[in-house]
Amino acid sequence: MRITIKAVTDSPAFPDQVDVVVIGGGTIDTAVTYELAKQGIAVALFEKGAIGDEQSGRN
Ligand SMILES: Cc1cc2nc3c(=O)[nH]c(=O)nc-3n(C[C@H](O)[C@H](O)[C@H](O)COP(=O)(O)OP(=O)(O)OC[C@H]3O[C@@H](n4cnc5c(N)ncnc54)[C@H](O)[C@@H]3O)c2cc1C
DSSP, rough: OOOOHHHHOOOOOOOOOSSSEOOSSSSHHHHHHHHHHHHTTOEEEEESSOOSSSHHHHH
C-alpha cells in the first residue's frame, strides 16, 4: 500500500547564497537539511521530483 505524501511547496525564490546545497529530498536529505538549518547553517535543498516520493516514500 502506498501512502499519500503531503506536498511540499517550493520556495518562491532562490537564495542569493547558501553554505550547503543538498541534492535530493528523500528522508536522508531532508533530515540533513533540517539538522543543518536548526544549527543556523544556510542550506538549500534541490529535489528533481517531489519530496519523499522515491525510496523514502515507498519503504
Ligand atoms: C520498497 C522499499 C522498501 C524499503 N524498506 C526498507 C526498510 O524496511 N528499512 C529500511 O531501513 N530501509 C528500507 N528501504 C530503503 C530506504 O527507503 C532507503 O534507504 C531510504 O529511503 C533512502 O533515502 P534517501 O534519502 O537516501 O533516498 P531517496 O528517498 O531515494 O531520495 C533521494 C532523492 O533524490 C532525488 N534526486 C536524485 N537525483 C537527483 C538530482 N540529480 N537532482 C535532484 N534530486 C535528485 C530523488 O528524486 C529522491 O527524491 C526500502 C526501500 C524501498 C524502495
